[in-house]
Amino acid sequence: MPQKISDRQHQILELLLQNGSGLCIDELAKALDISRTAIQQHFVLLESEGYIKKSACFKTAGRPLNIYVITDKGIGCFPKQYAWFSELMLDDLREEIGTERFTAYMQRMGIKLANSLRTRFTGKALNGRVNELLTIMSDLGFHVQLEIDPETGVNSIEARNCIYHELAQKHSEICAFDVAFMSSLLEKEIAHTSCMAKGACHCQFKIGDKK
Template structure:
């Protein structure tokens, strides 16, 4: 995972400094650390604060006027790259050794069902096309690059993901694909058929919604 595209290299530097100084830094301190003007720091702060990457708090000094410090938020910390794949692989491999392939597949389906249950409220009372739109938004938020298309005269019958957010894991544990199928079918209230799979060498992951 890389830095979000809306964060410039200068803003990245500011977040790095604030991550290293968790108690916060003043504008003057950041300007000195980065060797840029105070005005330049303030300009970057406007965007960072509006996006929720940083927050400010005021410290009362024993002498003189209160000092305003800026600190990085959890959202700001989450912008930095993370590597969870090795830990997920460790858990999945251990689980797969403990149970049979069918039980492992069933586990993925149950896991997807639990997640879908938590999101059901966003789909209540919506028509199928609206459900597909909502599902596309959720999958996009999860990191998928989604587009929908129609077949046989239908406006939306195909959901295509041009990336797989757990590609390496799915190559080793293809039962993970059952998670996607169960998740999608639960939220759409329709059977979903997988037409292609990147973990199996296809150029995308494509799903057909049966009506």
Template structure:
């Protein structure tokens, strides 16, 4: 769960997680044994941060009652095991099809992704294609450096300072073929990985080959 959420707010979110249909302020106050005003204050903070929202107004024999429900952000604030599950799934796939086929599969994924970006490269010369690729990689989270980086202006080199699947690549280095295939397809030039963070380097360095 998000670290900045207070303990009482965490309890409130857990309560709503167990009651997906939503709860009114009185129900939450009773369940947490705190005042109605305290619940309202916590709700105001959590609603402002997007973790919950007001649901439908339920009409009863007395006054109308507003229920509060978790948003997608609220649900996603609870722990997820995406990396663990990805590791489990990829490990099983690699065992099932073998390392070489797994490597080809990662290349295919990279090439498939490149197709959605091809329109951004149409008619552009090599230097503009490289700049466009850097923008795409930064959008994906690779962090390709800044203007103060001496290597950032080298037209034959691309450096990425963040491996977006670092843990996975440490276990299955065939995953690096995804990056290579993506770059090769978009630049329409062969690309070689000469330094790799998953193997202990400070950055992933890709060399654009003049072929």
């Protein structure tokens, strides 16, 4: 599992982002007013995790001079704002094809994503498939847990956040993506009984007995 980047390591990435041709350890140490040793210690994680890489090595009268640059993965650590663009596309798509076909489109997208992950579920019983699904949803950014109704014994997946909450508030059809995705991987019917986009404090997906 990737390690959390510290504030100091984020400063290093920011300097490398601002200097596209790269910087050496001495330049970074001077810019941040810390020692070369401290920079090298931070580099251990940043390089091992793929956030930075060595781009050049120059021979000098003293020690070799290594130049480091930020990688695409490192650039990915900085904030992005996709919501407005996604909303623009979804607005146009729903207007173009209509609400019913838009919902069906979201369902197909959910199944398509599930199919790309199918091998991770091969040969697993329901409990194993549920645990694998929880892992995948956590990796996607959901805060999820499995809940069991004490009266009925029915399992539910409970999400305390929605990774596209603002979009789902305006386009409730997006929820069909989640339901189709879960149903396809678990091979069970999924009932979306509670929805944050409709004002609930969490999203709840009850796992049925049949597909």
